Amino acid sequence: MIRLVFALLFTLLAVIFCLPAHFSFQAAIKKNHIDGWTKAWKFVRKFFKGVIFLSGAKVEVRGLENVPKDKPVLYVANHRSYFDVIILQTITPGPVGFVAKKEFKKYPLLNRYMDDIGCLFLDRENPREGLKTISEATDHLKEGLSMALFPEGQRNHGSEMLPFKAGGYRMAEKSERAVVVTAMTGLDDIFENNKPLALRKRHVIIEFAKPVYPHELEKAERKEFYDSIPSKIVDMQKSHQL
Numbered sequence: 001m002i003r004l005v006f007a008l009l010f011t012l013l014a015v016i017f018c019l020p021a022h023f024s025f026q027a028a029i030k031k032n033h034i035d036g037w038t039k040a041w042k043f044v045r046k047f048f049k050g051v052i053f054l055s056g057a058k059v060e061v062r063g064l065e066n067v068p069k070d071k072p073v074l075y076v077a078n079h080r081s082y083f084d085v086i087i088l089q090t091i092t093p094g095p096v097g098f099v100a101k102k103e104f105k106k107y108p109l110l111n112r113y114m115d116d117i118g119c120l121f122l123d124r125e126n127p128r129e130g131l132k133t134i135s136e137a138t139d140h141l142k143e144g145l146s147m148a149l150f151p152e153g154q155r156n157h158g159s160e161m162l163p164f165k166a167g168g169y170r171m172a173e174k175s176e177r178a179v180v181v182t183a184m185t186g187l188d189d190i191f192e193n194n195k196p197l198a199l200r201k202r203h204v205i206i207e208f209a210k211p212v213y214p215h216e217l218e219k220a221e222r223k224e225f226y227d228s229i230p231s232k233i234v235d236m237q238k239s240h241q242l
Contacts, residue, residue, distance in 0.1 A: 025116040034144040040116035041095035048086045056201035057190050061091050063208035067180055069093050072146040073211060074172040077182035078161055078233050079150035083190050088148060096146040099137055099168060118145045134171050141175035157188050164230050178211035181229055183236035205240045
């Protein structure tokens with residue numbers, strides 16, 4: 001419980017007292033999108049590292065050498081915890097925005113920082129708006145910002161993954177960027193699985209698969225790859241043996 005209290009206080013103070021930085025990021029983004037997003041990412045990453053330190057989590061990263069360093073990618077991952085976003089932001093070689101559910105747009109202050117790092121808010125109940133968001137994410141990838149997608153659509157604490165919504169894969173295809181399948185194990189043990197609510201020291205694993213470029217595949221091969229992503233993540237998780 002003490003860890004959680006310290007983490008919450010740290011978060012609250014950081015969000016409030018660092019709010020002026022938001023306006024600096026927005027000014028930088030208006031001048032050059034990728035430069036502004038990178039500036040914001042470097043700032044937010046330091047804050048997230050502080051949260052991870054307070055949580056006591058031990059983060060093991062596998063396959064980071066698979067992630068292209070000179071081009072943006074689309075990370076496609078399973079989703080179990082708020083720490084998925086926090087930890088992923090601290091280990092990627094470059095800035096990354098997230099496709100988040102629209103409800104996050106209603107959170108004061110948080111929505112500003114999410115916008116600063118290039119996050120987009122997806123309305124799954126409105127197909128037209130959903131397509132617009134995917135188009136915007138495609139533009140982000142073209143401009144040099146990596147994006148992260150959680151096709152399950154929500155945090156999942158079950159023993160099996162939820163059905164994957166594959167519509168977001170098109171952003172990699174249309175931007176001619178790589179998909180990097182990403183498997184995360186144990187992250188919900190840091191916070192969500194603890195009762196009463198508390199932050200616990202936990203060993204977690206994030207693994208990156210080799211990049212795949214969907215636009216280089218034939219239509220049938222591309223569909224086969226997309227369909228294989230959930231099982232690929234499961235296989236990677238089995239090897240983690242936490």
